[in-house]
Amino acid sequence: MLNNSKKGLLLLIVATLFWSGNYICGRYLSPALPPTLLNTIRWAISALILFGMIRASKQKLPLFSKWKEFSLLGFLGIFVFSTLTYEGLTLVSASRAGMISALIPIFILLCTPLVLKEKVSSRAWIGSLISIVGVYLLFQSKEPVSGSGSLMGDILILLSCVAWSFYTVLGKKYSASIDPLT
Known part of the structure; x- marks a missing residue:
């Protein structure tokens, strides 16, 4: 049987995979597949699984009372993020997209004061910067790949990261009134 810290670590590894x-x-x-079709298939499967989990846990789905929040989160986190990601992946490699996505923690820290009106601690900034340096060093050790991306692909992936950052920060804002599984 796993204790809570080992279970949490295992769940983080699975999420990363x-x-x-x-x-x-x-x-x-x-x-x-076109990016919008790929996005639709991915989220349709996910929605069915999540809906089943909500039904199994006997939770209510407050679609009508929280429609504004769900619409905004769905637009940013499901439509914009995924569609821009898949569109960008037609132009850049998966490893390049992953490297660009390492900027998400920085974008989250930039969005936090705007949306949540919270001050970001220096510890959070230092942690994010260490993460970025680690990704940079990891990719510097690889052979340079010519033609592994395009400026437009980089921009699309970068914009998807910004959308995900707003989705994450808004998710935190709405978490007081909306259950995370919902």
């Missing part, structure tokens, strides 16, 4: 798999699958499927 799923997120990284998104870039790899998106890169391989992007020539075969």
